[in-house]
Amino acid sequence: xxxxxxAVVVNFKTYPEASGKGALxxxxxxxxxxxxxxxxxxxxxxxxxxxxxxxxxxxxVMAQHLDSVPSGATTGHVTVExxxxxxxxxxxxxxSERRLKIAEIHELIDRSRSAGLASIVCTNNIAVSRACxxxxxxxxxxxxxxxxxxxxxxxxANPKIVSDTVQSIRAISMSVGVLCGAGVKNGRDVAKAxxxxxxxxxxxxxxxxxxxxxxxxxxLVSGLRT
Ligand code: G3P
Numbered sequence: 293x294x295x296x297x298x299a300v301v302v303n304f305k306t307y308p309e310a311s312g313k314g315a316l317x318x319x320x321x322x323x324x325x326x327x328x329x330x331x332x333x334x335x336x337x338x339x340x341x342x343x344x345x346x347x348x349x350x351x352x353v354m355a356q357h358l359d360s361v362p363s364g365a366t367t368g369h370v371t372v373e374x375x376x377x378x379x380x381x382x383x384x385x386x387x388s389e390r391r392l393k394i395a396e397i398h399e400l401i402d403r404s405r406s407a408g409l410a411s412i413v414c415t416n417n418i419a420v421s422r423a424c425x426x427x428x429x430x431x432x433x434x435x436x437x438x439x440x441x442x443x444x445x446x447x448x449a450n451p452k453i454v455s456d457t458v459q460s461i462r463a464i465s466m467s468v469g470v471l472c473g474a475g476v477k478n479g480r481d482v483a484k485a486x487x488x489x490x491x492x493x494x495x496x497x498x499x500x501x502x503x504x505x506x507x508x509x510x511x512l513v514s515g516l517r518t
Contacts, residue, residue, distance in 0.1 A: 295352055295382065295410050295430065296332035297469055298516050299492035300482065300509075302499050303336045303356060303384065310500045315341040316348055321505050323349040331513035332492070336384055339370055346379030354412070355383040360396040360403075372403040382410030384494075385429070388437045394423065401429045412471065412494070418453065418460050425461040431469040432461055433494045439474035441497055446474040447484040458489035478508070482515025492516070 295301075302322060304310035310318050315337040326333040327350075336354045337345040346353040355378075359369040375383055385400045386392045392400070397413060404411045411429040415421040421432050434457040439446050447454060454472045461470050472485050473494035485493050493512075502508040 295334055295469075297491040298486055299332040299334050299471070300512050300516065301334045301336065301354075301412065301433075301471060301473075301492065301494045303387075303494060303496040304338055304341075304500055305356070305389070305496050306338050307496070307500045311338050312341060315345055318500065318505060319345045319349045319351075319353070322499075322509060323351045325506060325509040325513060326351050329510070329513050331516055333509070333513065334382075342375065342380055343378035346381075352381045352410075353379065354410070355380045357387060357390045358383045358385070358400055358404075360392070360399040372400065372407050372409060376407045376409060380409065382412065382430070384433075385411055385413045386424070387414045388416060388435055388440055397424060398427050401427050414473075414494070415457075418456055421457045422460050422464060425464045425468045428465060428468060431471050431491070432457070433471035433473055435473040435494065437474075442475045443477070445476045445481040445484070446472050447476070447481050447488060449475065451484070451488055454485065454488040454490060462489075476512075479511040479513070479515035482512050484515075486516070 334352045336356045355375040361369045363371045363373045412431040413424040413429045414433045469491040476493045476495040477498040
């Protein structure tokens with residue numbers, strides 16, 4: 293499964309307002325905006341809502357995290373095969389709030405690829421981005437942890453880390469997509485992310501915490517076209 297670029301990837305995290313019925317509601321707003329605008333919007337609902345959301349909307353739905361354990365006698369874990377069976381088309385890996393060891397990241401990228409799932413590996417700096425790009429995931433998403441959940445977008449607070457990440461990854465692979473995230477809130481941030489050489493953004497609170505989610509999404513995707 294390949295995700296259409298440039299993309300706006302919305303991670304619902306475990307925010308209560310984006311769980312259960314809320315997850316479905318936000319997913320439907322994302323689907324509607326994607327269909328009205330033609331924009332590539334990808335969503336990562338809470339793990340418990342993965343199957344429900346994936347069976348209810350036509351936009352790509354991803355897992356937020358998967359465990360690098362075998363399928364079968366591994367109670368309480370979520371495997372690549374579980375995600376695939378639930379209708380997910382891919383997974384985030386190594387999110388700042390769910391860090392993994394390098395061997396686990398590698399295994400998850402490989403197993404996802406074999407299962408036909410796309411992978412977005414989150415990274416915190418250029419060295420980690422380079423290491424992860426060498427494993428050829430579909431995307432690397434650079435997210436400085438100190439800016440996550442804040443009001444200032446990484447594209448404003450630290451545009452250099454974004455452009456340097458793009459450059460470092462391009463020196464390793466032309467096929468790995470690059471996203472940036474942390475504090476992304478509006479279409480200007482998205483446009484700036486593309487200007488810095490990325491293939492889109494990964495964000496959470498800007499959508500999940502917004503009163504008018506449709507208006508925010510329309511503004512965000514307007515940045516994909518400028
Ligand atoms: O996964 C997206 C994320 O960590 C950024 O969160 O709330 O700063 O958009 P936020």
